[in-house]
Amino acid sequence: MSAASERREAWRASWAVGLAVAAYGISFGALAVASGLDVWQASVLSAVMFSGGSQFALIGVLAAGGAASGPAAIAGATLLGLRNGLYAVRVSPIVGPGWAKRLLAGHLTIDESTAVATAQPTLESQRIGFWATGAIIWVGWNLMTLAGALLGDLLGDVSAYGLDAAAAAAFLGLVWPRLRALQPIAVAVGAAVVTTLTIPLLPPGLPVLVAAVVALVVGIPDLLGRPGGPEPQLVHHDDVPPAPDSGESER
Amino acid sequence: MSIWQIIIVASIAVLAIKLAGYLVPEQVLQTPTAARTANLVTVALLSALIVVQTIGSGQGILVDARLPAIVVAAGLFALRVPFILVIVAAAATAAALRALGWAA
Numbered sequence: 365m366s367a368a369s370e371r372r373e374a375w376r377a378s379w380a381v382g383l384a385v386a387a388y389g390i391s392f393g394a395l396a397v398a399s400g401l402d403v404w405q406a407s408v409l410s411a412v413m414f415s416g417g418s419q420f421a422l423i424g425v426l427a428a429g430g431a432a433s434g435p436a437a438i439a440g441a442t443l444l445g446l447r448n449g450l451y452a453v454r455v456s457p458i459v460g461p462g463w464a465k466r467l468l469a470g471h472l473t474i475d476e477s478t479a480v481a482t483a484q485p486t487l488e489s490q491r492i493g494f495w496a497t498g499a500i501i502w503v504g505w506n507l508m509t510l511a512g513a514l515l516g517d518l519l520g521d522v523s524a525y526g527l528d529a530a531a532a533a534a535f536l537g538l539v540w541p542r543l544r545a546l547q548p549i550a551v552a553v554g555a556a557v558v559t560t561l562t563i564p565l566l567p568p569g570l571p572v573l574v575a576a577v578v579a580l581v582v583g584i585p586d587l588l589g590r591p592g593g594p595e596p597q598l599v600h601h602d603d604v605p606p607a608p609d610s611g612e613s614e615r
Numbered sequence: 616m617s618i619w620q621i622i623i624v625a626s627i628a629v630l631a632i633k634l635a636g637y638l639v640p641e642q643v644l645q646t647p648t649a650a651r652t653a654n655l656v657t658v659a660l661l662s663a664l665i666v667v668q669t670i671g672s673g674q675g676i677l678v679d680a681r682l683p684a685i686v687v688a689a690g691l692f693a694l695r696v697p698f699i700l701v702i703v704a705a706a707a708t709a710a711a712l713r714a715l716g717w718a719a
Binding site for chain 1: 616617618619620621622623624625626627628629630632633634635636637639648651652653654655656657658659660661662663664665666667668669670671673674675676680681684685688689692697698699701702703704705706707708709710711713714
Protein backbone atom coordinates (compact mmCIF):
# COMPACT_ATOMS: atom_id res chain seq x y z
CA MET A 365 0.00 0.00 0.00
CA SER A 366 1.34 3.47 -0.82
CA ALA A 367 1.90 6.04 1.91
CA ALA A 368 -1.01 8.10 0.60
CA SER A 369 -3.44 5.21 0.66
CA GLU A 370 -2.23 4.26 4.15
CA ARG A 371 -2.97 7.80 5.30
CA ARG A 372 -6.41 7.67 3.70
CA GLU A 373 -7.10 4.31 5.31
CA ALA A 374 -6.11 5.66 8.74
CA TRP A 375 -8.42 8.66 8.31
CA ARG A 376 -11.26 6.46 7.10
CA ALA A 377 -10.94 4.13 10.11
CA SER A 378 -10.76 7.13 12.45
CA TRP A 379 -13.98 8.64 11.12
CA ALA A 380 -15.85 5.33 11.05
CA VAL A 381 -14.94 4.39 14.62
CA GLY A 382 -15.04 7.94 15.93
CA LEU A 383 -18.52 8.80 14.69
CA ALA A 384 -20.01 5.49 15.84
CA VAL A 385 -18.56 5.80 19.32
CA ALA A 386 -19.33 9.50 19.67
CA ALA A 387 -22.94 8.79 18.71
CA TYR A 388 -23.58 6.73 21.79
CA GLY A 389 -22.32 9.57 23.96
CA ILE A 390 -25.98 10.49 23.79
CA SER A 391 -26.75 7.43 25.89
CA PHE A 392 -24.17 8.51 28.48
CA GLY A 393 -25.66 12.00 28.73
CA ALA A 394 -29.17 10.66 29.07
CA LEU A 395 -28.20 7.98 31.60
CA ALA A 396 -26.13 10.48 33.64
CA VAL A 397 -29.12 12.76 34.06
CA ALA A 398 -31.30 9.77 34.91
CA SER A 399 -28.71 8.88 37.60
CA GLY A 400 -29.16 12.22 39.34
CA LEU A 401 -26.41 14.31 37.77
CA ASP A 402 -27.12 17.70 36.27
CA VAL A 403 -26.19 18.71 32.73
CA TRP A 404 -22.94 20.39 33.85
CA GLN A 405 -21.80 17.39 35.87
CA ALA A 406 -22.41 15.05 32.94
CA SER A 407 -20.48 17.41 30.65
CA VAL A 408 -17.49 17.73 33.01
CA LEU A 409 -17.24 13.93 33.20
CA SER A 410 -17.13 13.62 29.43
CA ALA A 411 -14.67 16.50 29.02
CA VAL A 412 -12.22 15.63 31.80
CA MET A 413 -12.60 11.94 32.65
CA PHE A 414 -13.19 11.10 28.96
CA SER A 415 -13.29 7.33 29.29
CA GLY A 416 -16.63 5.71 28.52
CA GLY A 417 -16.24 2.62 30.69
CA SER A 418 -15.21 4.66 33.74
CA GLN A 419 -17.98 7.19 33.15
CA PHE A 420 -20.67 4.52 32.87
CA ALA A 421 -19.27 2.79 35.96
CA LEU A 422 -19.37 6.03 37.97
CA ILE A 423 -22.94 6.93 37.13
CA GLY A 424 -24.03 3.31 37.58
CA VAL A 425 -22.85 3.30 41.20
CA LEU A 426 -24.22 6.80 41.86
CA ALA A 427 -27.59 5.78 40.43
CA ALA A 428 -27.75 2.89 42.89
CA GLY A 429 -26.24 4.53 45.98
CA GLY A 430 -26.32 8.30 45.52
CA ALA A 431 -23.62 10.62 46.86
CA ALA A 432 -23.13 8.35 49.90
CA SER A 433 -21.62 5.76 47.55
CA GLY A 434 -18.94 8.25 46.44
CA PRO A 435 -15.86 6.19 47.41
CA ALA A 436 -17.19 3.07 45.66
CA ALA A 437 -18.07 5.12 42.60
CA ILE A 438 -14.59 6.65 42.47
CA ALA A 439 -12.94 3.25 42.96
CA GLY A 440 -15.01 1.66 40.21
CA ALA A 441 -14.25 4.42 37.73
CA THR A 442 -10.54 4.39 38.61
CA LEU A 443 -10.21 0.60 38.31
CA LEU A 444 -11.96 0.62 34.95
CA GLY A 445 -9.56 3.37 33.88
CA LEU A 446 -6.48 1.25 34.63
CA ARG A 447 -6.49 -0.19 31.12
CA ASN A 448 -5.93 3.32 29.76
CA GLY A 449 -2.58 3.25 31.55
CA LEU A 450 -1.69 0.09 29.61
CA TYR A 451 -2.83 1.72 26.39
CA ALA A 452 -0.63 4.72 27.17
CA VAL A 453 2.43 2.48 27.43
CA ARG A 454 1.41 0.94 24.12
CA VAL A 455 0.90 4.19 22.17
CA SER A 456 3.70 6.15 23.84
CA PRO A 457 6.24 5.34 21.06
CA ILE A 458 3.62 6.25 18.45
CA VAL A 459 3.04 9.67 20.03
CA GLY A 460 6.77 10.35 20.33
CA PRO A 461 8.60 12.96 22.45
CA GLY A 462 7.51 16.40 23.67
CA TRP A 463 5.79 16.86 27.03
CA ALA A 464 2.96 19.10 25.80
CA LYS A 465 2.10 16.64 23.03
CA ARG A 466 2.27 13.71 25.46
CA LEU A 467 0.07 15.54 27.96
CA LEU A 468 -2.60 16.06 25.29
CA ALA A 469 -2.13 12.50 24.01
CA GLY A 470 -2.64 11.21 27.54
CA HIS A 471 -6.04 12.81 27.69
CA LEU A 472 -7.01 11.18 24.37
CA THR A 473 -5.70 7.72 25.28
CA ILE A 474 -8.78 5.49 25.26
CA ASP A 475 -9.90 2.14 23.82
CA GLU A 476 -10.70 3.45 20.38
CA SER A 477 -7.74 5.77 19.72
CA THR A 478 -5.41 2.95 20.81
CA ALA A 479 -7.23 0.35 18.72
CA VAL A 480 -7.27 2.42 15.53
CA ALA A 481 -3.64 3.56 15.97
CA THR A 482 -2.22 0.10 16.60
CA ALA A 483 -4.18 -1.35 13.68
CA GLN A 484 -2.32 0.83 11.15
CA PRO A 485 0.74 -0.53 9.34
CA THR A 486 3.20 2.38 9.53
CA LEU A 487 4.25 4.90 12.17
CA GLU A 488 2.83 7.79 10.13
CA SER A 489 -0.58 6.17 9.70
CA GLN A 490 -0.55 5.06 13.35
CA ARG A 491 -0.09 8.72 14.36
CA ILE A 492 -2.97 9.78 12.14
CA GLY A 493 -5.14 7.01 13.58
CA PHE A 494 -4.39 7.97 17.16
CA TRP A 495 -4.84 11.75 16.91
CA ALA A 496 -7.76 11.72 14.47
CA THR A 497 -9.73 9.09 16.38
CA GLY A 498 -9.02 10.74 19.74
CA ALA A 499 -9.98 14.22 18.53
CA ILE A 500 -13.11 13.11 16.65
CA ILE A 501 -14.35 11.15 19.63
CA TRP A 502 -13.52 13.91 22.15
CA VAL A 503 -15.48 16.51 20.21
CA GLY A 504 -18.32 14.17 19.28
CA TRP A 505 -18.55 12.50 22.68
CA ASN A 506 -18.86 15.86 24.42
CA LEU A 507 -21.41 17.25 21.99
CA MET A 508 -23.51 14.10 22.22
CA THR A 509 -23.21 13.98 26.01
CA LEU A 510 -24.58 17.51 26.16
CA ALA A 511 -27.35 16.62 23.73
CA GLY A 512 -28.16 13.45 25.66
CA ALA A 513 -28.24 15.26 28.99
CA LEU A 514 -30.52 17.97 27.60
CA LEU A 515 -32.77 15.43 25.91
CA GLY A 516 -32.65 13.00 28.83
CA ASP A 517 -36.00 13.97 30.20
CA LEU A 518 -37.61 13.90 26.77
CA LEU A 519 -36.16 10.51 25.88
CA GLY A 520 -37.27 8.98 29.14
CA ASP A 521 -36.14 5.35 29.22
CA VAL A 522 -33.02 5.19 27.01
CA SER A 523 -33.16 1.39 26.93
CA ALA A 524 -36.33 1.69 24.85
CA TYR A 525 -34.02 2.93 22.08
CA GLY A 526 -31.56 0.07 22.56
CA LEU A 527 -28.70 2.40 23.50
CA ASP A 528 -27.46 -0.04 26.16
CA ALA A 529 -27.16 -2.78 23.54
CA ALA A 530 -25.32 -0.38 21.22
CA ALA A 531 -22.61 0.07 23.85
CA ALA A 532 -22.06 -3.70 24.07
CA ALA A 533 -21.97 -4.03 20.28
CA ALA A 534 -19.35 -1.26 20.06
CA PHE A 535 -17.02 -3.15 22.41
CA LEU A 536 -17.61 -6.30 20.33
CA GLY A 537 -16.62 -4.39 17.20
CA LEU A 538 -13.36 -3.34 18.83
CA VAL A 539 -12.35 -6.84 19.90
CA TRP A 540 -13.55 -8.65 16.75
CA PRO A 541 -10.56 -7.88 14.47
CA ARG A 542 -8.19 -9.04 17.21
CA LEU A 543 -9.63 -12.55 17.23
CA ARG A 544 -7.56 -13.97 14.39
CA ALA A 545 -5.60 -16.67 16.24
CA LEU A 546 -6.27 -19.33 18.84
CA GLN A 547 -4.47 -17.47 21.63
CA PRO A 548 -6.56 -14.25 21.62
CA ILE A 549 -9.75 -16.24 21.07
CA ALA A 550 -8.95 -18.40 24.10
CA VAL A 551 -8.24 -15.28 26.16
CA ALA A 552 -11.49 -13.62 25.02
CA VAL A 553 -13.55 -16.69 25.93
CA GLY A 554 -11.73 -17.15 29.25
CA ALA A 555 -12.20 -13.48 30.15
CA ALA A 556 -15.89 -13.67 29.29
CA VAL A 557 -16.36 -16.74 31.49
CA VAL A 558 -14.45 -15.21 34.39
CA THR A 559 -16.48 -12.01 34.10
CA THR A 560 -19.78 -13.88 34.04
CA LEU A 561 -18.81 -15.87 37.13
CA THR A 562 -17.55 -12.86 39.10
CA ILE A 563 -20.26 -10.29 38.29
CA PRO A 564 -22.51 -11.60 41.12
CA LEU A 565 -19.56 -11.90 43.55
CA LEU A 566 -17.66 -8.63 43.19
CA PRO A 567 -18.55 -4.93 43.25
CA PRO A 568 -19.19 -3.33 39.83
CA GLY A 569 -15.94 -2.64 37.98
CA LEU A 570 -13.87 -5.40 39.58
CA PRO A 571 -14.94 -8.34 37.34
CA VAL A 572 -13.39 -6.57 34.33
CA LEU A 573 -10.05 -6.30 36.14
CA VAL A 574 -10.12 -9.89 37.35
CA ALA A 575 -10.71 -10.94 33.74
CA ALA A 576 -7.47 -9.19 32.75
CA VAL A 577 -5.63 -11.81 34.81
CA VAL A 578 -6.60 -14.35 32.13
CA ALA A 579 -4.42 -12.41 29.69
CA LEU A 580 -1.46 -12.53 32.09
CA VAL A 581 -1.87 -16.27 32.71
CA VAL A 582 -1.96 -17.03 28.97
CA GLY A 583 0.35 -14.29 27.71
CA ILE A 584 3.36 -14.45 30.00
CA PRO A 585 4.14 -18.18 29.44
CA ASP A 586 2.84 -17.85 25.83
CA LEU A 587 0.27 -20.60 26.17
CA LEU A 588 -1.45 -21.54 22.91
CA GLY A 589 0.92 -19.27 20.96
CA ARG A 590 1.78 -20.07 17.35
CA PRO A 591 4.82 -22.37 17.40
CA GLY A 592 7.63 -20.79 15.45
CA GLY A 593 5.36 -17.95 14.38
CA PRO A 594 6.48 -14.33 14.37
CA GLU A 595 6.45 -12.71 17.79
CA PRO A 596 4.17 -9.69 17.98
CA GLN A 597 5.98 -6.39 17.84
CA LEU A 598 4.90 -3.03 19.08
CA VAL A 599 5.32 -1.06 15.87
CA HIS A 600 5.42 -2.21 12.25
CA HIS A 601 3.40 -5.21 13.12
CA ASP A 602 2.95 -7.91 10.50
CA ASP A 603 -0.18 -9.37 11.95
CA VAL A 604 -1.88 -6.41 13.56
CA PRO A 605 -5.61 -6.51 13.37
CA PRO A 606 -7.06 -4.27 10.68
CA ALA A 607 -8.99 -1.19 11.58
CA PRO A 608 -11.77 -2.23 13.95
CA ASP A 609 -14.61 -0.98 11.83
CA SER A 610 -15.42 -3.33 9.03
CA GLY A 611 -12.57 -5.57 8.01
CA GLU A 612 -12.37 -3.66 4.75
CA SER A 613 -8.71 -2.89 5.23
CA GLU A 614 -7.74 -6.45 4.49
CA ARG A 615 -9.11 -6.29 0.98
CA MET B 616 -18.96 13.78 49.58
CA SER B 617 -20.93 15.94 47.22
CA ILE B 618 -21.61 14.77 43.66
CA TRP B 619 -19.22 17.47 42.41
CA GLN B 620 -16.40 16.24 44.67
CA ILE B 621 -16.94 12.68 43.48
CA ILE B 622 -16.84 13.77 39.84
CA ILE B 623 -13.69 15.85 40.25
CA VAL B 624 -11.74 13.26 42.27
CA ALA B 625 -12.69 10.41 39.94
CA SER B 626 -11.92 12.46 36.82
CA ILE B 627 -8.47 13.40 38.11
CA ALA B 628 -7.75 9.77 39.04
CA VAL B 629 -8.71 8.46 35.60
CA LEU B 630 -6.71 11.18 33.85
CA ALA B 631 -3.68 10.55 36.10
CA ILE B 632 -3.65 6.84 35.14
CA LYS B 633 -3.53 7.75 31.45
CA LEU B 634 -0.65 10.18 32.01
CA ALA B 635 1.24 7.72 34.22
CA GLY B 636 1.39 5.28 31.31
CA TYR B 637 3.49 7.80 29.36
CA LEU B 638 6.10 7.86 32.11
CA VAL B 639 6.87 4.14 31.75
CA PRO B 640 10.07 3.68 29.72
CA GLU B 641 9.48 2.46 26.16
CA GLN B 642 11.91 -0.43 26.61
CA VAL B 643 9.40 -2.06 28.93
CA LEU B 644 7.27 -3.03 25.94
CA GLN B 645 10.10 -4.01 23.63
CA THR B 646 10.21 -7.60 24.82
CA PRO B 647 7.99 -10.04 22.92
CA THR B 648 6.40 -11.20 26.17
CA ALA B 649 5.36 -7.69 27.20
CA ALA B 650 4.01 -6.82 23.76
CA ARG B 651 2.10 -10.08 23.48
CA THR B 652 0.71 -9.77 26.99
CA ALA B 653 -0.35 -6.15 26.46
CA ASN B 654 -2.24 -7.24 23.33
CA LEU B 655 -3.96 -10.03 25.21
CA VAL B 656 -4.84 -7.74 28.13
CA THR B 657 -6.68 -5.50 25.67
CA VAL B 658 -8.58 -8.51 24.33
CA ALA B 659 -9.44 -9.69 27.85
CA LEU B 660 -10.67 -6.26 29.00
CA LEU B 661 -12.78 -5.69 25.90
CA SER B 662 -14.26 -9.17 26.19
CA ALA B 663 -15.08 -8.58 29.85
CA LEU B 664 -16.66 -5.22 29.02
CA ILE B 665 -18.89 -6.90 26.42
CA VAL B 666 -20.14 -9.32 29.07
CA VAL B 667 -20.72 -6.55 31.61
CA GLN B 668 -22.56 -4.41 29.06
CA THR B 669 -24.61 -7.36 27.78
CA ILE B 670 -25.72 -9.23 30.90
CA GLY B 671 -24.52 -7.07 33.81
CA SER B 672 -27.02 -5.25 35.98
CA GLY B 673 -25.27 -3.69 38.94
CA GLN B 674 -23.90 -6.61 40.96
CA GLY B 675 -26.06 -9.17 39.23
CA ILE B 676 -26.80 -10.86 35.93
CA LEU B 677 -29.83 -9.91 33.88
CA VAL B 678 -30.70 -11.54 30.57
CA ASP B 679 -32.76 -9.12 28.53
CA ALA B 680 -32.98 -7.68 25.00
CA ARG B 681 -29.27 -6.84 25.07
CA LEU B 682 -28.33 -10.52 24.63
CA PRO B 683 -30.16 -11.14 21.32
CA ALA B 684 -28.89 -7.73 20.17
CA ILE B 685 -25.24 -8.73 20.73
CA VAL B 686 -25.86 -12.05 18.94
CA VAL B 687 -27.17 -10.09 15.94
CA ALA B 688 -24.11 -7.82 16.15
CA ALA B 689 -21.74 -10.81 16.20
CA GLY B 690 -23.43 -12.30 13.13
CA LEU B 691 -23.15 -9.01 11.26
CA PHE B 692 -19.49 -8.53 12.22
CA ALA B 693 -18.84 -12.06 10.93
CA LEU B 694 -20.43 -10.99 7.62
CA ARG B 695 -18.10 -7.96 7.49
CA VAL B 696 -20.92 -5.45 7.79
CA PRO B 697 -19.48 -1.96 8.58
CA PHE B 698 -19.14 -0.94 12.22
CA ILE B 699 -21.73 1.85 12.25
CA LEU B 700 -24.41 -0.31 10.62
CA VAL B 701 -23.81 -3.09 13.14
CA ILE B 702 -24.17 -0.68 16.07
CA VAL B 703 -27.44 0.65 14.64
CA ALA B 704 -28.70 -2.90 13.99
CA ALA B 705 -27.88 -3.94 17.57
CA ALA B 706 -29.71 -0.95 19.04
CA ALA B 707 -32.66 -1.51 16.70
CA THR B 708 -32.85 -5.19 17.67
CA ALA B 709 -33.02 -4.39 21.37
CA ALA B 710 -35.48 -1.54 20.81
CA ALA B 711 -37.73 -3.71 18.63
CA LEU B 712 -37.76 -6.65 21.05
CA ARG B 713 -38.69 -4.27 23.87
CA ALA B 714 -41.34 -2.50 21.82
CA LEU B 715 -42.90 -5.86 20.94
CA GLY B 716 -42.73 -6.93 24.57
CA TRP B 717 -40.68 -10.03 23.68
CA ALA B 718 -37.79 -9.09 25.97
CA ALA B 719 -37.18 -6.79 28.92
